[in-house]
Amino acid sequence: MTAYSASKLIQCIDRDRLVTLLRDLVAIPSVNPFDQPVSEEARELEIANFYEEKMQEIGMLTSRRDVVEGRPNVFGRIKGKGDGPCIMMAGHLDTVGVVDYDNPFDPKIKNDRVYGRGSCDMKAGLAVFLEVAGILSREGIELEGDLLIAGIADEEHQMIGSREIRANGPIPDFAIVGEPTELEVSRAHKGQLCMHIHTHGKACHSSIPENGVNAIQHMSKILEALGDYNEELRARPAHPTFGHGSFSPGVIKGGDIASSVPDSCTLEVDRRLLSGESVQQVVSEYRKRVDPLAAKIDNFHYEISEPTLYAEPLDTSADSPIVQKITAAYLDTLQVASKLPVFTGSTDAPNLMAPAVICGPGSVKQAHTLDEYVEIPQLTQAAAIYLRTILAMQHSG
Numbered sequence: 001m002t003a004y005s006a007s008k009l010i011q012c013i014d015r016d017r018l019v020t021l022l023r024d025l026v027a028i029p030s031v032n033p034f035d036q037p038v039s040e041e042a043r044e045l046e047i048a049n050f051y052e053e054k055m056q057e058i059g060m061l062t063s064r065r066d067v068v069e070g071r072p073n074v075f076g077r078i079k080g081k082g083d084g085p086c087i088m089m090a091g092h093l094d095t096v097g098v099v100d101y102d103n104p105f106d107p108k109i110k111n112d113r114v115y116g117r118g119s120c121d122m123k124a125g126l127a128v129f130l131e132v133a134g135i136l137s138r139e140g141i142e143l144e145g146d147l148l149i150a151g152i153a154d155e156e157h158q159m160i161g162s163r164e165i166r167a168n169g170p171i172p173d174f175a176i177v178g179e180p181t182e183l184e185v186s187r188a189h190k191g192q193l194c195m196h197i198h199t200h201g202k203a204c205h206s207s208i209p210e211n212g213v214n215a216i217q218h219m220s221k222i223l224e225a226l227g228d229y230n231e232e233l234r235a236r237p238a239h240p241t242f243g244h245g246s247f248s249p250g251v252i253k254g255g256d257i258a259s260s261v262p263d264s265c266t267l268e269v270d271r272r273l274l275s276g277e278s279v280q281q282v283v284s285e286y287r288k289r290v291d292p293l294a295a296k297i298d299n300f301h302y303e304i305s306e307p308t309l310y311a312e313p314l315d316t317s318a319d320s321p322i323v324q325k326i327t328a329a330y331l332d333t334l335q336v337a338s339k340l341p342v343f344t345g346s347t348d349a350p351n352l353m354a355p356a357v358i359c360g361p362g363s364v365k366q367a368h369t370l371d372e373y374v375e376i377p378q379l380t381q382a383a384a385i386y387l388r389t390i391l392a393m394q395h396s397g
């Protein structure tokens with residue numbers, strides 16, 4: 001078992017190498033284009049190329065697939081003996097936008113932190129994956145099962161990258177997603193369902209509004225009808241892991257000019273889902289509240305769109321070996337027990353089609369802010385947690 005000694009491998013973790021790599025990753029702008037034309041800052045292809053090269057440099061077998069043109073997923077593999085589980089370390093290559101962010105791609109080091117867009121969410125995780133794989137490769141550790149790294153496109157928008165993996169593989173036996181959790185182990189997060197609600201009216205000159213049907217006013221009735229939906233959700237019995245689902249109207253658009261009665265209005269609604277809640281169920285909850293308006297309001301017409309975003313909840317069993325082993329690795333590394341929080345937000349994890357945990361350096365409090373950073377000690381600690389977990393998992397599953 002000497003070859004598998006975790007403590008020996010942990011001594012190989014190199015803080016400077018990690019920081020240098022993270023700075024290189026931050027310096028490549030990879031802002032998600034969010035349905036806009038690809039700009040100078042949206043260089044997902046360049047970061048995918050860089051990340052693939054780095055995986056090759058440490059001896060990983062790499063492959064890539066375009067999810068859409070110029071936006072690939074990249075994969076690295078260290079072949080195991082074929083006697084153990086295939087473990088994937090997964091992270092997204094894109095970041096959120098940088099409007100009003102001063103020097104987002106000029107990574108600075110201050111107070112033992114690396115600053116810059118993506119430093120925390122989640123290029124830190126990507127850097128640690130490479131450090132871990134590099135150590136295993138350089139030390140010639142022969143794992144029982146394959147170790148995979150996946151660098152994934154488009155997590156911050158539609159998750160088309162992980163949906164592509166869901167459709168075409170590789171599907172691992174277990175997955176670690178390195179989103180920022182301050183290293184805490186999360187085995188669950190809520191799902192997310194976004195949809196448009198449209199109201200249809202009839203345009204006319206606003207000086208004779210009685211001749212038209214005002215779609216904005218009809219939408220205001222829908223908002224009223226959904227006004228206490230959160231109270232209803234909170235009144236239901238709490239889910240043992242997730243607590244309660246929630247609802248939020250997020251975007252409203254309607255009308256062109258004040259001197260016309262608007263003939264259409266669109267509301268985008270966001271619903272956070274519990275494990276077990278389906279799209280159909282949520283739509284029928286919306287309808288139950290909104291349909292009765294048709295009896296009270298003349299010419300009331302509305303429709304609910306197909307989902308504009310649907311991300312499943314993650315609900316990995318607490319008994320899964322990956323949860324058990326990474327929780328033990330957390331305890332060994334940090335000398336305290338993980339609080340096992342439910343992760344805020346949604347991730348690629350459910351699309352990886354395997355029992356998955358979320359555990360990574362950086363805090364979700366800094367993610368998406370205009371002053372993003374990661375604590376450098378968390379990089380080396382994350383590497384130690386992943387190494388311990390991977391070694392402990394070799395005879396699991």
Ligand SMILES: [Zn+2]
Pocket residue numbers: 092121122155179180
């Ligand atoms: Zn993220």
